[in-house]
Amino acid sequence: MLSANQQKFIASLSIKKYRQKYRKFVVEGDKIAIELLQSPQIVVDSIFATERWAAQNPDLLQPHLDNFNVVHEIELKKISNLTTPNQVLIVANMPEKQLGPGEIRPDFCFFADGIQDPGNLGAILRIADWFGFPALFCAPDTVDVYSPKVIQASMGAFLRVATAELELEALCAALPEWPVLGAVLGGESVFKIDLPQFGILVVGREGRGLSPEAEALLHHRLTIPKHPQGGAESLNAGIAAGILAAVIRDRQMIG
Amino acid sequence: MLSANQQKFIASLSIKKYRQKYRKFVVEGDKIAIELLQSPQIVVDSIFATERWAAQNPDLLQPHLDNFNVVHEIELKKISNLTTPNQVLIVANMPEKQLGPGEIRPDFCFFADGIQDPGNLGAILRIADWFGFPALFCAPDTVDVYSPKVIQASMGAFLRVATAELELEALCAALPEWPVLGAVLGGESVFKIDLPQFGILVVGREGRGLSPEAEALLHHRLTIPKHPQGGAESLNAGIAAGILAAVIRDRQMIG
Numbered sequence: 001m002l003s004a005n006q007q008k009f010i011a012s013l014s015i016k017k018y019r020q021k022y023r024k025f026v027v028e029g030d031k032i033a034i035e036l037l038q039s040p041q042i043v044v045d046s047i048f049a050t051e052r053w054a055a056q057n058p059d060l061l062q063p064h065l066d067n068f069n070v071v072h073e074i075e076l077k078k079i080s081n082l083t084t085p086n087q088v089l090i091v092a093n094m095p096e097k098q099l100g101p102g103e104i105r106p107d108f109c110f111f112a113d114g115i116q117d118p119g120n121l122g123a124i125l126r127i128a129d130w131f132g133f134p135a136l137f138c139a140p141d142t143v144d145v146y147s148p149k150v151i152q153a154s155m156g157a158f159l160r161v162a163t164a165e166l167e168l169e170a171l172c173a174a175l176p177e178w179p180v181l182g183a184v185l186g187g188e189s190v191f192k193i194d195l196p197q198f199g200i201l202v203v204g205r206e207g208r209g210l211s212p213e214a215e216a217l218l219h220h221r222l223t224i225p226k227h228p229q230g231g232a233e234s235l236n237a238g239i240a241a242g243i244l245a246a247v248i249r250d251r252q253m254i255g
Numbered sequence: 256m257l258s259a260n261q262q263k264f265i266a267s268l269s270i271k272k273y274r275q276k277y278r279k280f281v282v283e284g285d286k287i288a289i290e291l292l293q294s295p296q297i298v299v300d301s302i303f304a305t306e307r308w309a310a311q312n313p314d315l316l317q318p319h320l321d322n323f324n325v326v327h328e329i330e331l332k333k334i335s336n337l338t339t340p341n342q343v344l345i346v347a348n349m350p351e352k353q354l355g356p357g358e359i360r361p362d363f364c365f366f367a368d369g370i371q372d373p374g375n376l377g378a379i380l381r382i383a384d385w386f387g388f389p390a391l392f393c394a395p396d397t398v399d400v401y402s403p404k405v406i407q408a409s410m411g412a413f414l415r416v417a418t419a420e421l422e423l424e425a426l427c428a429a430l431p432e433w434p435v436l437g438a439v440l441g442g443e444s445v446f447k448i449d450l451p452q453f454g455i456l457v458v459g460r461e462g463r464g465l466s467p468e469a470e471a472l473l474h475h476r477l478t479i480p481k482h483p484q485g486g487a488e489s490l491n492a493g494i495a496a497g498i499l500a501a502v503i504r505d506r507q508m509i510g
Contacts, residue, residue, distance in 0.1 A: 132482030227387030242494035
């Protein structure tokens with residue numbers, strides 16, 4: 001049974017202000033919920049699931065019985081952000097402190113320079129996860145990593161890729177040895193340029209590209225070569241991030 | 256001024272059944288509208304724009320004055336699929352006949368094997384456009400290319416990349432010399448495999464990958480190598496398509 005207060009509270013977590021106030025966020029759907037419950041990274045606040053889901057996942061629920069609520073599918077629909085029928089919704093605690101730049105080993109990581117589309121930011125988290133990038137840093141004007149749509153699009157990558165919000169300038173100041181890379185028009189082909197062994201890969205905002213502030217900080221100006229017959233003005237920000245990460249990792253394996 | 260009938264008609268075009276009945280679709284927003292009006296590919300049915308937009312684009316409107324309607328921003332909002340304020344909406348005619356497989360030159364083209372997310376299909380169109388793939392073929396269970404969200408996400412790529420709906424089997428039968436490529440788990444690294452000079456690049460459905468029918472038709476089983484420290488189960492379908500297209504074009508330039 002879902003109380004009116006619970007319903008109101010969960011709905012409030014779709015707004016960044018309330019997520020930050022309570023330091024909690026929402027994770028939905030069978031697959032991500034199971035991954036979350038198996039992960040040691042995130043502390044669960046409460047679980048709302050149908051009787052059916054509970055019966056299928058008794059072991060996962062065992063440690064959370066005090067904070068578990070059986071709800072009807074119709075009740076779940078009222079608090080769900082998903083369009084497809086859903087069996088489980090988890091309220092989780094944000095990590096107590098965000099990743100400090102000094103805590104990561106020298107490797108490649110992403111910096112999201114104002115990405116607005118939650119689907120894009122989620123896809124970039126998933127790219128980081130696939131290519132073993134340990135972290136995604138976000139400029140303060142980037143869509144919130146803990147927004148429901150980013151969490152869902154990340155497909156559980158938020159459990160493995162550390163995230164933190166800070167200005168690129170502050171990140172560069174904290175990691176002065178790290179080269180900064182980003183895609184710009186008229187840069188050098190990512191397939192041909194000499195790439196460093198670690199660095200900060202900046203992904204620009206949709207429809208604008210890198211901010212002038214970010215561009216001024218680049219050590220490596222990369223371009224994904226457009227085909228001579230190609231017509232598009234640009235690639236989607238997530239797609240560009242995926243291509244750069246794939247090529248960087250391939251070149252590291254060769255080099 | 257927008258009549259109730261016009262409003263109803265335009266709203267109906269957000270549904271595939273009515274798009275197919277009238278063979279018309281909707282294009283919105285300043286940038287894509289201007290591209291569309293400059294393109295010889297698509298015949299315009301009617302234009303709905305604010306007085307301000309009309310004053311800024313007299314030359315583009317000139318050939319369409321008979322089918323041009325000045326509307327107030329508030330009226331435009333009623334018929335718009337966009338969330339941001341908009342100045343122009345165009346109803347356009349679908350091409351009279353769809354691309355026949357026999358009409359394209361040997362090159363790489365995409366086959367969308369049941370992609371469901373309009374943002375993904377739009378991104379794939381944009382990838383095709385950037386990398387000069389002349390065509391995107393879609394399985395009948397793929398989201399409709401002319402749905403408003405695909406058109407918007409394609410950023411005008413629908414004007415340059417030919418599209419057609421047919422089964423992969425029929426496409427292969429029509430292009431018997433064309434090798435079929437697709438990403439599967441446990442395939443060969445796209446960075447290392449010998450790639451053909453042209454072919455059909457199949458993109459699988461989100462969360463499912465290639466259908467067994469499509470997988471059975473593959474000549475080249477590709478994989479985007481996951482980093483040893485990587486955790487994600489898969490990449491987003493659009494991201495995978497972008498990486499494959501980028502690597503294929505790079506390898507062609509080298510080889």
